[in-house]
Amino acid sequence: MLRTVGIIGGGQLARMMIVPAIELGFEIKVLAEAEQSPAKLAATVGDYTDLQTVRDFAKTVDVVTFDHEHVPLHILETLIADGVNVQPSPKALLFAQNKLAMRKRLAELGVPIPAWAEVSSDADIDSFISAHGGVAVLKTATGGYDGKGVRVITAASDATDWLAEGKALLIEEKVNFVRELAQLSARNTSGQWSAWPVVETIQRAGVCAEVHSPAAAADHEQAAKIAEVIATGLGVTGVLAVELFETVDGKLLVNELAMRPHNSGHFTIDGSVTSQFEQHLRAVLDLPLGSTEGTSAFAVMLNLLGPETANTFAERFENAWVLENTSHIHLYGKEYRLGRKMGHITALSSDSLADARAQALATYNALLA
């Protein structure tokens, strides 16, 4: 019996899930938004906000999973009523789609999170701000990603438009963090759970630029425990990424969640016995999870973002490959656009993060040259 995995969304995450499907002999089908998607090899084109389109797609696969978290929950609930196997379930996805629901549930579970409140008026906002040092982070409950729907504010007047639009809003303390970490793990539908080492993520202009694995001198045990409580408590299946703030006093606070393979886990393709993409397929098919051990002691990933000068990087393999370092170049087959995630580099080292980073950076510079 060949198993068929259906992925909604045709981005690079779906593209990278095609690889383990080929290697393990699974069938794979993607519902993509456009003809020229990174996952086009396995894709049919259709609108994921149209119930009939998603229903028809679901009929052709054994399990439905996701490249992104934007599929309307009412569509997924209808699929569940139809008897479709949806992983993660809409019950869990709610917490990835709605930040208010997520904060409430994490508070119930006793997971460490920033101070927060639901707000719906100028008075609510101003009182939270004055209680938290004159500055706070305002977020729309839904619709935010990659820096959208998030605003640092110092007064309610900074949020007049969102309040006028009647958006559901939450406000959070502006955490005085020293760095950001991400804890990647996976849980299959039988409840087996497994984590990779916690990593350090470095953002530039609100976008992930670098990932260092493992995060140096981090509290790995605490990070893994937080992820396990969330995965179990929210009923997550597949890969779960927990973005964390590390504060000056070494405390970890949960920032955001993603219930799918995540940019912070791309290093696992080359740097781990089991990649996050293979693990996600195993988890949603309810197969035993694979080893999350490193293939080397250290890995550094650099995102290849569309640079100032038009460049898809594909013309520059010659420059990069003469370096003969351990860098693995991954490109997503995308047209160039400034700042776009076009691909990534992972370099490995048995010596140090600094060595892995130096190799990755040399390859990065060669691809830009």
Next chain:
Amino acid sequence: MLRTVGIIGGGQLARMMIVPAIELGFEIKVLAEAEQSPAKLAATVGDYTDLQTVRDFAKTVDVVTFDHEHVPLHILETLIADGVNVQPSPKALLFAQNKLAMRKRLAELGVPIPAWAEVSSDADIDSFISAHGGVAVLKTATGGYDGKGVRVITAASDATDWLAEGKALLIEEKVNFVRELAQLSARNTSGQWSAWPVVETIQRAGVCAEVHSPAAAADHEQAAKIAEVIATGLGVTGVLAVELFETVDGKLLVNELAMRPHNSGHFTIDGSVTSQFEQHLRAVLDLPLGSTEGTSAFAVMLNLLGPETANTFAERFENAWVLENTSHIHLYGKEYRLGRKMGHITALSSDSLADARAQALATYNALLA
């Protein structure tokens, strides 16, 4: 500029070339014989013996390469006249398609080969047999693979049918070998050449069953030298597999050639920094070749051949994955058939071939259970 690789043939070799194409951001198109081919994700269906079909396919890609060696040379020569980039070229492929041409050319190059002769009569055959101990191997010059077109004979009367059919034939001494080796290497169109360690191949019933890398106590230098002389002398581009006999006195003799990724190199997916499939794409696109260093000191590959009891192995992942050894399972998405190459297992070890083999065997048995 995105590069598009075109592969003629939709078997598991084409399937496994799709993976590095996805990872490196190349476009890939496959011309397959049937709808349900292992490479169907990237395939259109068409007859590779039909000139117009192959011509139309070639127009849509930047380079044409192969999953098998059966495309008629006159078709490829027409493509070349059309200005199509065909790698390896028909000039080189001739030596993979025609064993008489291959033996003549290897003899000219001074490469060690078994004693051989072109034969076209009972007298030719009987005289060769009596000069070589009463037994010999008769081969049709073209059309032989996986044991077809090869016959061990003791008299011309064993070959009456082939002689009557007027087939071009060659006869070779039956080499008294102690084991079989395979030397895998690759050469790009600029002439850069790179070899993996020579491996031991173990055949059962004429089909490759196991590959051990590196071959224990083998003359790696001699094997690599032979492969380099052949790759350069025959103008091979892409992956070249040289199958070798090792004789009792430690001499190496060339048995067969393949000018494409080869079963003896499947271990490179997990066991080498650069897999043979990635290297083949780099070579035919004339990009710098990647490192052929091992990811572990030892690798053992076992073929998953369709067993007596119908089993695609895909139902048995649970059995295999609870073992938690280093085995990587690869399935080709094929329907079950007795003796069919359905997939393979590669296990790695830093300790010994015996350790790698024990792991692979445990996984193999779990998939059969």
